[in-house]
Amino acid sequence: MLEQIISQSKITRDSLPLTRRDVIDALIKSSYTAELRFQGVNLSGSDLSRLDLRFINFKYANLQGCKLTGANLSWCCLERADLSHAILDNAQLLGVKSVCANLEGATMKNCNFKDPAGSRANMEGVNLKGANLEGSDMGSVNLRVATLKNANLKNCDLRAAVLAGADLESCDLSGSDLHEANLRGANLKDAAFELMLTPLHMSQTL
Template structure:
């Protein structure tokens, strides 16, 4: 029993730390060496990757890798839990199934990167560039405020809120003021996601779940909404112009503030 209680206490502590991670910005000096420097070179990262294969995945947990150029590297399955990758260049890199939980990727460049099936739980990714990136089937609960995912794919990805242990705080994806033009979100779980003031022009939300999502001020011009679930979504001041398949959307009558939609 003592062992079980100890494990439970540790689990609660970890959950509390994870919940707090989404609001860590106020307490962190983003200009400190810990946040802007690198303790490894690209060559050393490549050596670590080579040493880990084929037996297992390279582990960069907690490493300072900010500002490095790691573009084009195959980092599939690598573990970056709690790592610092601020302003790191990862354009065209392969991060399939990588673990980026609680990692810092502020203003990181992941243009055209592949993150299929990756885990990004409590990751800090404000103003990150993920244009044309592939995050299909990924698990994401990250702060992507001001990020750019133009032409990216989150098809089948789970960005929905973690509804367990609500006393620890709501863990969800934040895409406030993000650029999501032409986003492929087919079948994605976007329940309770913060999409306020995001631009979703031309995005494909077919069969996606927007249950309880906050869409205030978002631009949904030309979006595809076939099978999209709007149950409980907040549509205050949402620009809904020339949508495709709105008549085939689900639970649109259950969305909030439909009377405040901006139709053009």
């Protein structure tokens, strides 16, 4: 009877999230120009800090609670991926595609989204509710219809960012640069705009 109970409750390797070692092994075995496919993969809670993860397809992947401090996620596909409560402080996110991704409660201090070559990070419809993006360079980022309720966007560079239709309720934008940012149709209820680097024009919001 005991053996039967043990066999039924046994956790298979397939149900466990990939570890840092698994990801490093995959990176070592592939060319830096190859697009690794981690679509739908479970990486929840893994420590992927400081790794070069450029161009990887993480669509629908579970990255919940992942440690990605200082990681390079530039040009990754994070579409509909779950990065809720992940730690992405100082991460590189140039040209990242994270349409409808879940980044609720994520810590993203001092992240860099701005590609000098001009490619825009596409974060349309992303969930950044309660996320901390303080000090991030988000120039030209597409955050159309994104949820940024209660998010911390203090001292962010949001020049020419697209925030049209975004939910910015109770969002802290103190000290941020919103020059030429598109805020048309955005919900700005109780949003904080103290110490703005450039004045906010009505034409940006209407």
